[in-house]
Amino acid sequence: MGPNGLHGNTVNLPSRGCKGYNWSGAEQNWRHAPQEYGAIHFHDDDLYDAGWEADFEYVVPEDLRSAVYAVRLKAEDDEWYVTFFVRPPRGTTTSKLAFLASTATYMAYSNYHWMLHERYSEVAETLWTTLDKGDVFLQEHAEFGLSTYDTHSDGSGVRYASRLRPVLNMAPKTPLWSFNPDTHILAWLEEKGIEYDVITDEDLHHEGVGLLEPYRAVITGTHPEYYTTPMWDGLRAYLARAGRLIYLGGNGFIWRCAFSPETPGVLELRRAEDGIRYRDEEPGEYYLEFTGEYGGLWRRLGMAPQALVGVGAVATGFDVSGYYRRKEASFDPRASFIFKGIGDDELIGDFGILGGGASGSEIDKADLALGTPPHALVVASSEGHSANTYLVPDETGFHHCAMDGAQNPEIRADMTFFETTRGGAVFSVGSIAWAASLPHNGFDNNVARISENVVRRFLEPDPFPMPD
Ligand SMILES: [Fe+2]
Numbered sequence: 350m351g352p353n354g355l356h357g358n359t360v361n362l363p364s365r366g367c368k369g370y371n372w373s374g375a376e377q378n379w380r381h382a383p384q385e386y387g388a389i390h391f392h393d394d395d396l397y398d399a400g401w402e403a404d405f406e407y408v409v410p411e412d413l414r415s416a417v418y419a420v421r422l423k424a425e426d427d428e429w430y431v432t433f434f435v436r437p438p439r440g441t442t443t444s445k446l447a448f449l450a451s452t453a454t455y456m457a458y459s460n461y462h463w464m465l466h467e468r469y470s471e472v473a474e475t476l477w478t479t480l481d482k483g484d485v486f487l488q489e490h491a492e493f494g495l496s497t498y499d500t501h502s503d504g505s506g507v508r509y510a511s512r513l514r515p516v517l518n519m520a521p522k523t524p525l526w527s528f529n530p531d532t533h534i535l536a537w538l539e540e541k542g543i544e545y546d547v548i549t550d551e552d553l554h555h556e557g558v559g560l561l562e563p564y565r566a567v568i569t570g571t572h573p574e575y576y577t578t579p580m581w582d583g584l585r586a587y588l589a590r591a592g593r594l595i596y597l598g599g600n601g602f603i604w605r606c607a608f609s610p611e612t613p614g615v616l617e618l619r620r621a622e623d624g625i626r627y628r629d630e631e632p633g634e635y636y637l638e639f640t641g642e643y644g645g646l647w648r649r650l651g652m653a654p655q656a657l658v659g660v661g662a663v664a665t666g667f668d669v670s671g672y673y674r675r676k677e678a679s680f681d682p683r684a685s686f687i688f689k690g691i692g693d694d695e696l697i698g699d700f701g702i703l704g705g706g707a708s709g710s711e712i713d714k715a716d717l718a719l720g721t722p723p724h725a726l727v728v729a730s731s732e733g734h735s736a737n738t739y740l741v742p743d744e745t746g747f748h749h750c751a752m753d754g755a756q757n758p759e760i761r762a763d764m765t766f767f768e769t770t771r772g773g774a775v776f777s778v779g780s781i782a783w784a785a786s787l788p789h790n791g792f793d794n795n796v797a798r799i800s801e802n803v804v805r806r807f808l809e810p811d812p813f814p815m816p817d
Pocket of ligand 1 (some may be wrong): 572574600
């Protein structure tokens with residue numbers, strides 16, 4: 350808006366909340382000094398709504414079971430999948446268990462070019478970069494837009510990721526990251542005959558605790574990384590009201606992100622100050638455009654994931670995954686249901702298709718100082734991590750020569766269980782690789798067994814008594 354009435358609209362979400370030519374440095378929050386935040390940061394590769402015309406439509410039949418589906422697009426010998434999520438009709442449920450699809454995280458990763466944009470990607474992953482056909486296609490088709498892991502052509506970080514465009518990597522037959530590994534959990538639920546409804550992050554954002562409350566238990570995907578404030582509040586309220594949460598992932602509940610009713614279908618992220626990130630957020634621009642909230646890690650906002658689910662991110666390592674060993678707390682009668690059918694000395698998850706073990710990729714540990722409840726039981730911890738598994742930046746303020754998994758005993762996943770007031774409970778494995786061990790040996794293995802033991806008990810009505 351201007352004094353001469355020559356108002357304009359922006360398209361494709363150039364960045365707002367940007368320092369103006371007159372920024373004095375006296376304020377960090379654009380809401381406190383809007384007159385110093387008049388700039389708009391345009392990029393030649395901004396994209397919000399691709400605006401494509403529809404070639405066909407599919408109306409979901411009313412009796413289609415709640416689940417994750419995909420439309421297969423096929424032309425000659427090429428095929429692509431368009432994934433979608435069918436929830437039960439609003440206000441109803443068809444199961445006592447809800448699979449909470451991490452659609453905010455899928456969006457953050459949508460069409461990522463990370464391995465092409467990040468010059469240290471091979472040393473970070475300690476793997477040669479392999480490009481699948483989707484990666485090659487995106488390299489050749491910049492018009493499909495970027496993810497929040499990428500950089501604009503001017504070198505600045507991408508803050509917005511939209512689903513109102515073709516998204517190639519939220520699909521089966523894509524690399525095992527973000528969406529696709531979550532299908533291991535769905536496949537395991539199907540295999541074991543455990544009924545579930547599917548709900549999504551955007552549903553949780555809009556409906557809050559009311560969405561979760563009818564469910565006796567909620568199960569996450571492998572990497573529920575991005576949480577808006579309403580999502581966080583909804584999950585926290587659910588746990589405070591006897592909800593039961595099974596966190597079958599790692600590096601979850603890490604970043605505050607935002608949705609806006611004015612620009613539906615897009616996520617905003619500002620990677621302020623700390624955390625695993627591939628570029629620094631522009632100083633002075635840490636406050637989100639969509640909500641005015643301070644961006645960054647929930648941990649830096651004083652709300653670490655340990656206080657929500659008992660564990661939080663500690664390390665990443667992509668070459669070799671470790672396995673879990675039972676700890677003394679696993680023999681506590683409170684935890685006996687978890688280990689039904691598991692031997693005392695049995696190694697848990699020393700197999701799997703992500704690094705050969707159930708503890709890997711990105712792992713979480715318990716930390717009383719960050720809010721793990723004092724009565725939480727760390728029932729197993731992981732071992733066998735590699736020299737290429739490193740502490741996350743938020744876990745170290747000072748680099749030293751013992752930051753790797755071969756040397757540092759703090760680098761481990763803690764399998765954690767605790768009861769909440771009113772009979773609820775939380776079970777966390779703290780590892781992205783966990784679910785990639787579920788299908789081993791035809792879903793007959795100790796990772797699948799422990800997961801099933803927990804789900805079956807969490808679905809029983811009897812409350813979990815709080816320990817004295
Ligand atoms: Fe991530």
